[in-house]
Amino acid sequence: MQAFVGLTQFPQGRLRLSDVNREQGTLRIGTGGKERWVPLSPPGQDQLLMYLDHACSTRRRGQESRSGEEYLFFTETYQPLTPNSITLLFGRLRARAGLEDGQVTPWLLRETFAVQYLLTGGALVVLCEILGLKDMTVARRYQRLADAEREQEGYS
Structure with a gap:
């Protein structure tokens, strides 16, 4: 879930x-x-x-x-x-x-969800709403992780 x-x-x-x-x-x-x-x-x-x-x-x-x-x-x-x-x-x-x-934690699953959401075209503002984030700081970190993965894996 x-x-x-x-x-x-x-x-x-x-x-x-x-x-x-x-x-x-x-x-x-x-x-x-x-x-x-x-x-x-x-x-x-x-x-x-x-x-x-x-x-x-x-x-x-x-x-x-x-x-x-x-x-x-x-x-x-x-x-x-x-x-x-x-x-x-x-x-x-x-x-x-x-x-x-420590290899699989609830927080890692949350982070994985956020990165995958962004990789598949989800909007950062909507991600904040889904995750209940009060500010964009954590969302920007997820965006940086998604950008790094996109660059590494060759996402378009």
Whole structure:
């Protein structure tokens, strides 16, 4: 999911089913008292819808969340993800892939999303909106990374 919308790990654990607009292909993100609807890429939307179909059928067969909330992402025991559970998940995935600690992090996935977005013609101002950036400093860093990759890989 992060690769498609550039979320950090903190908001992901707080997302609820009501934060997904299937018809519009958007996801409501709320951080720092600010709320925005983020458009999903077509592959991101496809992946989310497949996940929702699977998760909803699994949730019906399993137990309901003890908190009564319908979280979008949850643990095996149907509890909302916490930053710690996401860290543990990344650790298991890194081990399974044979990667060392620190090679894949939520921040790296966010950066990868931003650079790929810019490489495929996305606008810097829109990237700021999608990522919820308050100023252009970080976005300009992503632009420099995209420019360097474009130069190295021969993007046109």
